[in-house]
Amino acid sequence: MDFKIILFQAVNFLLLMIVLGKILYKPILGLLEDRKRSIVQAGKEAEKIKFELALIKEEQKRIINEAHLESRLIFEKESQKAKEHYQEMTKRTKDEVAEMLLDGERKLTVQKENFLENSRKEMTSLIGLLVEKSLNDCLTDPEKERVVEESLKRIS
Secondary structure (H helix, E strand, O other), X not given: OHHHHHHHHHHXXXXXXXXXXXXXXXXXXXXXXXXXXXXXXXXXXXXXXXXXXXXXXXXXXXXXXXXXXXXXXXXXXXXXXXXXXXHHHHHHHHHHHHHHHHHHHHHHHHHHHXXXXXXXXXXXXXXXXXXXXXXXXXXXXXXXXHHHHHXXXXXX
């Protein structure tokens, strides 16, 4: 009898294992397999994201370096323009100052010539009057005119 119980217990256990295997074990193994696949997939996606992030960082560095280079070139170009503008303005100012000096010298020369001409005329007139008064007492009228004319010719 003990043999029958053991056999019955073995058959029961075997049936329980088959039923549990079909009802619980296979679904649990399926869930575990699904979980394993999702973990592997998440790991692959994490690696892909990591790789893309590295690419983005490299692209970011490249863009920043290009921006630095471009800003340096723009700065140098604008500095050169400013330097050229400064030189042009300095040259223009020097030219204007030189032109003003020349104009001033011309005006001064004209004024000097006018002054000298006026002074000559005034001196001639004064000398004529002086000679006329001095000779008025000594000479006759025709002699006076001749002396005045000769004196004026010598002075001019």
